Amino acid sequence: MVHLRGAVALLGRFPALAGVDLDLEPRRIVLLRGANGAGKTTLLRTLAGLVALAAGEATVLGVDLRTDRRSVRHRVGLLGHATGLYDDLTVGDNVRFWARAAGADADDVERALTRLGLDGRLRSVAVSRLSAGQRRRTSLACLIARRPELWLLDEPHAGLDQQGRDLVDALLREATAAGATVILSSHELDRSMQLADEVITIAGGIVTRDSDVAGVQVVPTDGGAEGHRGDR
Amino acid sequence: MTTQLSNTSSGPDSTASRGTRILGVLALVSMAALALFGLVLSPPDANQGEVVRILYVHVPSATFAYIGCLLTTVGSAMYLWRRSQWWELVAYASAEIATVFTAIVLVTGMIWGRPTWGVYWVWDARLTSTAMLLLLLLGYLAVRRLPADHGVRTRRAAILGLLLVPNVIIVRQSVQWWRTLHQKPTLLANGVGAEIEGLMLFALFVGFIAIGLVFTWLLIHRFRLAWLEDQVDEAGLDVAIAERRAEGAAS
Amino acid sequence: MLQDALLIAGKDLRLELRSRVALNQVLPFALLVLVLFAFALDPDRGVLAQATPGLYWIAVLFSALLALQRSFAIEAADGNRDALRLSGLDPAGIFLGKVLAVSVQLIVLEVLLGIGVAVLYTTHIEGWGLLVVSSVIATASIAAAGTLFGVLAAGLRVRETLLPLLLLPVLAPVLIGSTRAFEAALAGSPSEGWPWVGLMSIFASLYVVAGVLGFGPLLEES
Numbered sequence: 001m002v003h004l005r006g007a008v009a010l011l012g013r014f015p016a017l018a019g020v021d022l023d024l025e026p027r028r029i030v031l032l033r034g035a036n037g038a039g040k041t042t043l044l045r046t047l048a049g050l051v052a053l054a055a056g057e058a059t060v061l062g063v064d065l066r067t068d069r070r071s072v073r074h075r076v077g078l079l080g081h082a083t084g085l086y087d088d089l090t091v092g093d094n095v096r097f098w099a100r101a102a103g104a105d106a107d108d109v110e111r112a113l114t115r116l117g118l119d120g121r122l123r124s125v126a127v128s129r130l131s132a133g134q135r136r137r138t139s140l141a142c143l144i145a146r147r148p149e150l151w152l153l154d155e156p157h158a159g160l161d162q163q164g165r166d167l168v169d170a171l172l173r174e175a176t177a178a179g180a181t182v183i184l185s186s187h188e189l190d191r192s193m194q195l196a197d198e199v200i201t202i203a204g205g206i207v208t209r210d211s212d213v214a215g216v217q218v219v220p221t222d223g224g225a226e227g228h229r230g231d232r
Numbered sequence: 233m234t235t236q237l238s239n240t241s242s243g244p245d246s247t248a249s250r251g252t253r254i255l256g257v258l259a260l261v262s263m264a265a266l267a268l269f270g271l272v273l274s275p276p277d278a279n280q281g282e283v284v285r286i287l288y289v290h291v292p293s294a295t296f297a298y299i300g301c302l303l304t305t306v307g308s309a310m311y312l313w314r315r316s317q318w319w320e321l322v323a324y325a326s327a328e329i330a331t332v333f334t335a336i337v338l339v340t341g342m343i344w345g346r347p348t349w350g351v352y353w354v355w356d357a358r359l360t361s362t363a364m365l366l367l368l369l370l371g372y373l374a375v376r377r378l379p380a381d382h383g384v385r386t387r388r389a390a391i392l393g394l395l396l397v398p399n400v401i402i403v404r405q406s407v408q409w410w411r412t413l414h415q416k417p418t419l420l421a422n423g424v425g426a427e428i429e430g431l432m433l434f435a436l437f438v439g440f441i442a443i444g445l446v447f448t449w450l451l452i453h454r455f456r457l458a459w460l461e462d463q464v465d466e467a468g469l470d471v472a473i474a475e476r477r478a479e480g481a482a483s
Numbered sequence: 484m485l486q487d488a489l490l491i492a493g494k495d496l497r498l499e500l501r502s503r504v505a506l507n508q509v510l511p512f513a514l515l516v517l518v519l520f521a522f523a524l525d526p527d528r529g530v531l532a533q534a535t536p537g538l539y540w541i542a543v544l545f546s547a548l549l550a551l552q553r554s555f556a557i558e559a560a561d562g563n564r565d566a567l568r569l570s571g572l573d574p575a576g577i578f579l580g581k582v583l584a585v586s587v588q589l590i591v592l593e594v595l596l597g598i599g600v601a602v603l604y605t606t607h608i609e610g611w612g613l614l615v616v617s618s619v620i621a622t623a624s625i626a627a628a629g630t631l632f633g634v635l636a637a638g639l640r641v642r643e644t645l646l647p648l649l650l651l652p653v654l655a656p657v658l659i660g661s662t663r664a665f666e667a668a669l670a671g672s673p674s675e676g677w678p679w680v681g682l683m684s685i686f687a688s689l690y691v692v693a694g695v696l697g698f699g700p701l702l703e704e705s
Contacts, residue, residue, distance in 0.1 A: 008473065012381045013465070018476040050565060074571030082562025086494070088502040097494050101487070101570040126501065205476045367652035374648060380639060388635050391697050392649070395689075399653055402686055406656035409678070410663065 001026040001181055002047060002150075006056035009046045016042035018205030019056065024183070024198070027176050031196035032185040039205045040185040041080070044152040047183070048078045061149055074102055077148030079156055083135045084142070087128040091118050091138050094127060099145035112145035116167070132159045137167075144171065151175055153184040157191060169195050247456035252449060259445035266442040269435040277432070283347045288435050290340040292443035293333045297365065300330025300447070301396050304372070308393030311386070317462070320386050323393045324376055325454035329447060331369045337362050357411040361404045368399055382465060484576040491572065491580025495554065496587060504553050505588045513546040513596050517603055526604075535604050536665035540658055543593055544625070548647055550588050551629040554581055555637045564638065567702065574699030578630060582694065585626040593618055610668030613676045617664035620683045624657045627690035634701045657683055 002024040009017035016039050024030060034040050045051045047060050049069035058065040063072040085094045092113070099109045113119040116137045127135060136159065143151070151172070157165045172182050172195060186192040193199070200207055270288040277284035307323025310316050341359055342352045353359065376389035499505055520538045524530045531538075558564055567577065600606055608614070632649045636642040660679040667676030 015473045018473045073569045084562040084566035371649045
């Protein structure tokens with residue numbers, strides 16, 4: 001599913017990823033944790049095919065990223081810190097545009113809007129007038145309308161209220177149940193530990209640990225929670 | 233900083249070499265010859281008087297400015313097609329030299345123009361095209377020197393470089409049509425199209441040789457300088473990777 | 484590729500309809516430029532009448548700069564560039580779509596500006612065939628070159644000053660050509676104008692091809 005060996009990715013001259021080794025199985029929810037600046041965002045973007053590899057190997061969804069980054073892109077869904085939306089267009093316009101760009105049809109659009117609770121009044125509101133949580137929901141709608149095989153989420157819970165976070169968790173579980181793989185980075189370890197099957201720790205541009213949730217000891221400075229297998 | 237170059241090429245410690253020293257001497261000698269023939273031995277023109285002498289520099293400079301543009305376009309094409317760093321540096325260096333030469337063309341053109349036409353500038357086809365050429369080159373250099381990543385700069389500049397020759401051709405053609413389709417008395421009648429022969433022709437020939445040698449000498453030095461700058465930038469990738477991993481271990 | 488182009492063009496135009504930047508800002512700016520020319524070039528002395536085609540196209544060029552800046556400003560926001568790359572859209576299609584959207588906006592602008600010129604400078608308009616064709620070709624040239632250089636300048640901190648510096652020298656032949664074509668049309672001797680249309684067509688073709696080939700690689704740069 002995902003296979004990296006010694007992957008080096010540069011941001012300018014800076015090696016954001018300094019030799020990552022990683023192997024992931026499909027249909028899992030994987031939590032990516034690490035300090036700020038450790039390389040989480042770059043790893044997610046590299047897996048999406050947006051960042052070129054300076055060295056090493058990387059295969060995602062069967063595509064070798066060294067030779068062909070572009071063909072993997074429409075099969076992944078990336079939700080970053082930025083919204084990726086057009087502020088002057090409405091929610092409906094945005095979801096419709098991004099879905100059609102990925103080849104989805106009107107049914108997928110409706111399904112996505114309904115699932116995210118955007119098919120009522122909010123459908124015809126301009127994105128610039130939405131709250132941060134509503135924008136995040138719109139971005140998520142754009143993502144699920146595409147039906148990606150690999151979900152890459154950069155701190156998806158950040159800025160959402162309790163209801164929003166529950167919705168994200170539900171969506172991720174539905175996604176893996178339907179056959180997708182999810183990788184999310186988060187500082188919210190309590191919630192994410194309950195959700196995830198596997199935890200990856202990244203520091204200094206490389207993956208330092210990769211284990212099932214049960215095997216993770218969380219250091220007290222992270223909030224004092226002990227890792228445990230969530231009920232699924 | 234002392235750096236271990238990650239690609240083990242033994243870098244030169246200056247841009248000079250035996251080849252360029254010989255070239256430099258030849259260039260100096262031929263410039264001296266140009267001065268001799270241009271200023272002393274060749275006769276003044278029947279119509280233009282002494283002022284014609286500046287054309288011995290003006291015309292070859294224009295020729296080599298255009299050759300520089302051609303090199304930039306070819307270099308950019310090779311860079312985009314083959315990812316050849318060598319060609320990219322050729323493109324950059326020759327664009328800079330071409331810019332200098334274009335400025336020389338404009339200045340010598342104005343020096344020639346003042347006594348001949350009474351004014352420093354006229355909007356004739358040649359001068360206007362040259363001014364446009366300068367602007368196009370400045371645009372290329374602006375992009376090549378952007379405060380951005382090396383890769384970003386070179387790729388974007390290469391696209392501009394690739395379009396340089398087509399742009400120059402279109403601009404020249406449109407300016408040419410524009411200034412000559414009107415039935416105005418052309419000021420070019422007294423200009424470069426006039427007959428030159430004998431010693432004047434020889435002086436012009438020496439001019440081509442001299443300016444050509446200077447152009448080549450400048451180009452080689454500029455290229456080497458750019459190459460060395462790039463080498464310094466690129467070195468230290470391994471160091472950077474090690475530092476990055478260390479920062480992770482420490483946290 | 485063409486489907487993607489229409490999708491992008493539709494999105495850009497819909498965005499323009501909702502935000503009305505071209506209508507509220509670019510068009511008044513163009514009219515303002517026309518008025519300023521009248522102030523600078525005393526209408527009574529006939530200079531304005533002689534210079535009308537040139538002034539018209541300068542106003543169009545400056546307005547086009549604004550329209551092109553806007554076309555890329557909407558993509559510069561918050562992660563849209565990444566989203567476009569991830570979207571699965573053909574970059575050549577994105578290029579053509581943007582060219583189409585900018586062209587439509589420019590054509591509307593030119594028509595309104597033409598009315599403005601006819602009224603303000605009391606120009607007598609004839610030679611419609613040449614006027615229309617040369618406008619269309621000139622617009623396509625401006626849009627194609629502008630979109631290519633727009634993406635080249637996009638994502639850079641200096642993009643607002645870089646785009647005019649790159650684009651205006653390159654568009655000089657289009658300015659010359661369109662002005663001469665208009666002069667020929669208005670003077671009632673269109674045969675002098677058609678060669679210029681030919682030159683501009685070559686220009687437009689060059690830049691459409693360059694854009695189709697170059698837009699993708701340029702979009703990859705961050």
